Amino acid sequence: MNGYTIAVVGATGAVGTKMIQMLEQANFPINEVKLLASKRSAGKKALFNGKEIEIQETTADSFENVDIALFSAGGSISKQFAPEAVERGAVVIDNTSAYRMDAEVPLVVPEVNEEAIRSHKGIIANPNCSTIQMMVALEPIRKQYGLDRVIVSTYQAVSGAGVSAVKEMKEQAQHMLNDEPYEAAILPSGGDKKHFPIAFNALPQIDLFTEDGYTFEELKMINETKKIMGDDHIKVSATCVRIPVVSGHSESVYIEVKEDGASVASIQELMKNAPGVELQDDPDNQVYPTALEAEGKKETFVGRIRKDRDLDKGYHMWIVSDNLIKGAAWNSVQIAESLHKLKLIKTTN
Amino acid sequence: MNGYTIAVVGATGAVGTKMIQMLEQANFPINEVKLLASKRSAGKKALFNGKEIEIQETTADSFENVDIALFSAGGSISKQFAPEAVERGAVVIDNTSAYRMDAEVPLVVPEVNEEAIRSHKGIIANPNCSTIQMMVALEPIRKQYGLDRVIVSTYQAVSGAGVSAVKEMKEQAQHMLNDEPYEAAILPSGGDKKHFPIAFNALPQIDLFTEDGYTFEELKMINETKKIMGDDHIKVSATCVRIPVVSGHSESVYIEVKEDGASVASIQELMKNAPGVELQDDPDNQVYPTALEAEGKKETFVGRIRKDRDLDKGYHMWIVSDNLIKGAAWNSVQIAESLHKLKLIKTTN
Missing domain, CATH: 3.40.50.720 (NAD(P)-binding Rossmann-like Domain)
Incomplete structure (x- = not known):
């Protein structure tokens, strides 16, 4: 063959x-x-x-x-x-x-x-895991309505830092559940000076810090978005945070589109037809994506799509995908x- | 006496x-x-x-x-x-x-x-726990530079849902660490139809959903901010998310100020002098607030203050406080x- x-x-x-x-x-x-x-x-x-x-x-x-x-x-x-x-x-x-x-x-x-x-x-x-899932969800919106601005806050899983980081998180969690002392030797970043526990915590540092106060992880999301979408003019900002999840990055994403005509319904429709995306957006029935549900799956899951209450072209959404799989x-x-x-x-x- | x-x-x-x-x-x-x-x-x-x-x-x-x-x-x-x-x-x-x-x-x-x-x-x-800590940090900035806009994504602790929710999270975590089946009967909201596990997960629902796709928790942050600051014109949006932390809410907050003259240094200076605030902001030495460190303390901790890379009047920051104490x-x-x-x-x- x-x-x-x-x-x-x-x-x-x-x-x-x-x-x-x-x-x-x-x-x-x-x-x-x-x-x-x-x-x-x-x-x-x-x-x-x-x-x-x-x-x-x-x-x-x-x-x-x-x-x-x-x-x-x-x-x-x-x-x-x-x-x-x-x-x-x-x-x-x-x-x-x-x-x-x-x-x-x-x-x-x-x-x-x-x-x-x-x-x-x-x-x-x-691309970086946290960038990929955001691109899969936002590209259909960009193609339809243009994309002026993206502000993302991430809820990133520990497996993104490797097998040993997951092992350490689980050990920390077990010690905390037993009210025992615990150690931190890996996160937020293997190459950095100080280490903090991730179990039952949230760490606002992924990768090292750059000179202007952003981390390299945040700059990856900012720069890679522009390169993948082929548009240097999209305003992108990111706050990248590690949380105690094994696999599955979640993202709270705010966007401003350029053109008129977008609505929650039209964005939901775009997501339904987007390759690699599964829409999970039905608040009345508590349907929205979660990391645990996304684990092991190839899709990027999008939910909680809603209009900004002040800006006509502003929308918020929640994007989840398995960082080891699609990411x-x-x-x-x-x-x-x-x-x-x-x-x-x-x-x- | x-x-x-x-x-x-x-x-x-x-x-x-x-x-x-x-x-x-x-x-x-x-x-x-x-x-x-x-x-x-x-x-x-x-x-x-x-x-x-x-x-x-x-x-x-x-x-x-x-x-x-x-x-x-x-x-x-x-x-x-x-x-x-x-x-x-x-x-x-x-x-x-x-x-x-x-x-x-x-x-x-x-x-x-x-x-x-x-x-x-x-x-x-x-006020609501997640609102209080944001107000303590943002009011000095509002007084100095005016506040046009706030977009917040929260990382909220489980103790905000009560003692039984914390107990359930710990039980779920123990079962997951043992690779055993686990149950969810409380979160995201005691009064809602469906329940999801919070251990090693992130739930983008706190309190019930309203008609426009926002949760009541999100509307609390939006409406209470305007009432406490006495300004109906501040644009506020919120995405409220529960994460597996016992106590200590973290918030990724983006603001746009009204006046010229703000800088990272001037906002840091405001935070140093703000009542109830402790500035923890030194990226070079990995100094920033975390939930585990804030637990049991009365202060609101602020760090990761940085300028938006596209908007001159935009700033990002990370605000953490114990939701049961100051919250x-x-x-x-x-x-x-x-x-x-x-x-x-x-x-x-």
């Missing part, structure tokens, strides 16, 4: 393990899956379509004969190995922030800007599907 | 128990504290200044000789007994939503509009202190 050889870099991580699951559901033929990780994880095994695959250490030579390499092992690993993979003929789909704002690298949410992948030069970037693994596999669908990739063997 | 007789109605509740603690720290003389609750709780005992007090069933006659009655036993209890208390000469400080929007009833955050209590006709309303019990006791300080109350005995 003529199929692709796919490499997953970071195969033991929170996103990597989901990438393997999502590849099982991909709409393209796969000949071989190579699972790559750090030396520490080499020799471990994982299942792909019921078959055991041994995890190998990532080296430059790992990418020989690889057609598509999905990276999710941190920015420094991408910087080190993505060019090696490209040199060996692979197309890299990178889920780190390493290349996202590189003008040469398309930043793609297939429901929004699939065509951008045509211009790739070997690397395609997968990371599924979006990456969708990009691979797009490469296949648009015939932008050939098998090397 | 010439002191007041104080009644606490709802003395066994999440707020009532904090009211007793806060009364121990009040700046006025107390002769007697009467602890009132439902028939079910009558006979239980609680400590006030180390002295055991038996809890009595609330009846109209409970308010004989009471000077100040603090109510926090739900709106229907306030509707039933507040007029009885007033008839017997007590001043009622009501922590429910029963009278807040009544034009005859002052709605008071002492740091903001203490003078409003002079017009009371027997009942003074304590309820402490603000009520502060109102009692104001009554005493402004000589608006005499002892009946």
Whole structure:
């Protein structure tokens, strides 16, 4: 059978393990899956379509004969190995922030800007998790009514910080439930000086702070939105907050549209027909999205759409999606599907 | 000693128990504290200044000789007994939503509009928890620069829904940590049809829904802000969300001021000098407020003050306070202190 050889870099991580699951559901033929990780994880095994695959250490030579390499092992690993993979003929789909704002690298949410992948030069970037779900929901509104302004406050899950952060949250929670002392060594950001407990708490810091008081996570949402929508004039601001949820980012999003004619009903109608979106918006019956319900699903769920009480063109909504699935693994596999669908990739063997 | 007789109605509740603690720290003389609750709780005992007090069933006659009655036993209890208390000469400080929007009833955050209590006709309303902390932080900014607009997304603690909701969250969390089935019977709102788990989740519903898609909690923030600040023209919108925190509401607040001249530094300076506010805003050293740190404290903590990147008069900030303390019990006791300080109350005995 003529199929692709796919490499997953970071195969033991929170996103990597989901990438393997999502590849099982991909709409393209796969000949071989190579699972790559750090030396520490080499020799471990994982299942792909019921078959055991041994995890190998990532080296430059790992990418020989690889057609598509999905990276999710941190920015420094991408910087080190993505060019090696490209040199060996692979197309890299990178889920780190390493290349996202590189003008040469398309930043793609297939429901929004699939065509951008045509211009790739070997690397395609997968946007930040919190950006992706917002793009899927807002793009149909932008296309219909224009988008002047976005203000988002996030309620982000701990799995976005990796498996060890989830483990720590659960340990903290158990200690707190037992009225025992607890420790914090990971969040808000592995590379930062101080650490705070996340269990039964809310941390208004994701990633490091920049000079103007915003975090890098907030700047990712701001800058990636403009790049993906191809419009530098959209006003975007973000406050990114970690809350004690395992998986599933929630977002309180305020938008101002440009054109007349929008209404709650018309935006609901757009959401019903939007690819990748499921409308869950029926306040009378308490229908709205929640993180626990979204966990494990591919869709972006939108609810609580309501008009601002003061501004005619202002709307509020609540956008939820599984940060590991649509926010990371599924979006990456969708990009691979797009490469296949648009015939932008050939098998090397 | 010439002191007041104080009644606490709802003395066994999440707020009532904090009211007793806060009364121990009040700046006025107390002769007697009467602890009132439902028939079910009558006979239980609680400590006030180390002295055991038996809890009595609330009846109209409970308010004989009471000077100040603090109510926090739900709106229907306030509707039933507040007029009885007033008839017997007590001043009622009501922590429910029963009278807040009544034009005859002052709605008071002492740091903001203490003078409003002079017009009371027997009942003074304590604002909603999520409103109070926002008012304490925003009023100094409004006074200096005017306030055109507020958009707030809340991260509200479970204790706002009472002791039983906290108990249920902890049980759910324990079951989830054990990978066991769990139940939800209380949140998002005791009086609503459906219930959702709050542990490791975020619920975009607090209180019931109104006809236009906003919840009553959101309308409380919108309407109470205008009443407390005495300005119907401030544009206010709110998205109120419950997260798995025991006590301590966090708020992501966006404001637009009216006048020129504001800056991050000038707003930080206002916060440093604002009564009831503690500035915790030093991103370089990861200093910002969190719910866990605010728990048990009387202050409202403000941090992450930063300029909107697109609008010159737009600012974002993160406001945290203990919803049971400043958001309820402490603000009520502060109102009692104001009554005493402004000589608006005499002892009946």
